Amino acid sequence: MLSPTVKTKASNQLCTGLLVIGCASRILAAEAPTDGGLNLQPTLPIRSIATAELSQLELGRAAFYAQWSIAADPQATRFTGVGPLFNATSCSVCHVDGAGGSGPAGDGAAPPELVVQLEAPSADGAVPPKGDPVYGRVLNTTARDGVQPEGVVMIHYTEREGYYYPSGERWYLRVPHYRIVQLSRGPLAHDTIVKPRLAPPLFGVGLLESVDEAAATEGAASSRTGKRKSDGEASWQWHQGMRVLGRLGWQAKSYSIRDQTAKAFAREMGLTSNESSSDDCTPVEKDCLRYNNTQPPDVSDEVFDAVVTYVRTLAVPAAPAKAADSSQGAALFASLNCDDCHRSSLPVTLPMGPTQRRSASIAPYTDLRLHDLGNEMTDEDASGRTIDTRWRTAPLWGLGYRLHQVETATFLHDGRARTPEEAILWHGGEAAHSRRKFVDLGPRSRRALLHWLETL
Numbered sequence: 001m002l003s004p005t006v007k008t009k010a011s012n013q014l015c016t017g018l019l020v021i022g023c024a025s026r027i028l029a030a031e032a033p034t035d036g037g038l039n040l041q042p043t044l045p046i047r048s049i050a051t052a053e054l055s056q057l058e059l060g061r062a063a064f065y066a067q068w069s070i071a072a073d074p075q076a077t078r079f080t081g082v083g084p085l086f087n088a089t090s091c092s093v094c095h096v097d098g099a100g101g102s103g104p105a106g107d108g109a110a111p112p113e114l115v116v117q118l119e120a121p122s123a124d125g126a127v128p129p130k131g132d133p134v135y136g137r138v139l140n141t142t143a144r145d146g147v148q149p150e151g152v153v154m155i156h157y158t159e160r161e162g163y164y165y166p167s168g169e170r171w172y173l174r175v176p177h178y179r180i181v182q183l184s185r186g187p188l189a190h191d192t193i194v195k196p197r198l199a200p201p202l203f204g205v206g207l208l209e210s211v212d213e214a215a216a217t218e219g220a221a222s223s224r225t226g227k228r229k230s231d232g233e234a235s236w237q238w239h240q241g242m243r244v245l246g247r248l249g250w251q252a253k254s255y256s257i258r259d260q261t262a263k264a265f266a267r268e269m270g271l272t273s274n275e276s277s278s279d280d281c282t283p284v285e286k287d288c289l290r291y292n293n294t295q296p297p298d299v300s301d302e303v304f305d306a307v308v309t310y311v312r313t314l315a316v317p318a319a320p321a322k323a324a325d326s327s328q329g330a331a332l333f334a335s336l337n338c339d340d341c342h343r344s345s346l347p348v349t350l351p352m353g354p355t356q357r358r359s360a361s362i363a364p365y366t367d368l369r370l371h372d373l374g375n376e377m378t379d380e381d382a383s384g385r386t387i388d389t390r391w392r393t394a395p396l397w398g399l400g401y402r403l404h405q406v407e408t409a410t411f412l413h414d415g416r417a418r419t420p421e422e423a424i425l426w427h428g429g430e431a432a433h434s435r436r437k438f439v440d441l442g443p444r445s446r447r448a449l450l451h452w453l454e455t456l
Contacts, residue, residue, distance in 0.1 A: 059302070063306060065091070068089050068090060070083050071291065080298070082270050083144040084292070085140035085147060085149070085280060093113065097203075101113025104176075105408050106157065109154055114155075115196075119192065119195060120189065131282075135188065136267070139151055139180065152180070152182045153196070159172055165439060166442075171422075189382065190383040197413055203316050203317065203398050209247060209256060212349055216247065216367065257308050258275060261275075263276065267279070272297045278292075317401035320404060328448045330452055333453075339365075341393040347360070371390060374432060391413065396456050
């Protein structure tokens, strides 16, 4: 374990309400201090933050929590440029304290943190997929004056019941049904893939970005090598003509925090940057194009870099106190083969300075690979046709914090699961065997496993 935390007065002022991986020039590790009501994880590798970085972190946090104003707003601050089409005006709307969206509570219009991505099918895997020809890559539900919002996403849930554990206890699943209404520019293309996506947690993404590539790709070769189905596959993306490993997002579509941040700024807030010089307006959306700002970018390099630094240093909340049956829960997790995909240890290479690197291990409970979770977890296109869909194993670290601190926490890619138990019961495909073993557990063992998940 690394040395205990030593904080300076200046770093304490910045750290109030700010979760960072280290927060002072002499910090080497977090000895479970409390910042903004959240405990930092004492067992994770913590890189030191130089005093010179504190001002950048402060700027990044300010930009992350700022309400960005509409472009050309006479009352605008330095955080301006939102629109013409957007879903939210602040990163914090969807990522409060890095915890991700809380998800829909029930029927009605989708909340801002549930974004509907749109994707045109592509027969060539080497070409990054495009969006809908009219509505782009994200359905934007809000617009500045003079521009029509693209539409409204309505959700209706039906309760699936009548299922029992062998012990006689009944379990339920909440099944989502989506309708996109008030489309302002005609229907979606019939083959456009409709992808409801809940804002994922951001804490710890700096560590996931540092996972050694070999750890996320070993065993993920072609099935011709004889790999097990549960090994999954690596997510390869294309950037500037080069193949790069996808690590972040529900389907590992982003290869870095910079990539993920640029996409969110451009597609969900209408903010351009040098990383993404165009927003999500399409040539069909003439009213949107009238307000496009070509130069300079809405987000300056200084602010963009600061936001990336802030997100990269969001720490994972410390696990709650271990329950008396935690060892039994951990053993059950392994016996159900959940750890085949939710791996408890991954190697990382961390920057410790301009030229220094350090090898360490983290416990994110993910393998960063893509897996088939069955037909009930697939996307559909606008015509209702089921699309083959694979999911990056969701990290489980910080789960205890979300359960205890986030109001109406929901789980899975669209927030359909109201509890970790429901999330497990939705697993099929490669995880079907583990799900069956979970269902077969007795009540006491099942409670022990679920209580253990609350300690992550």
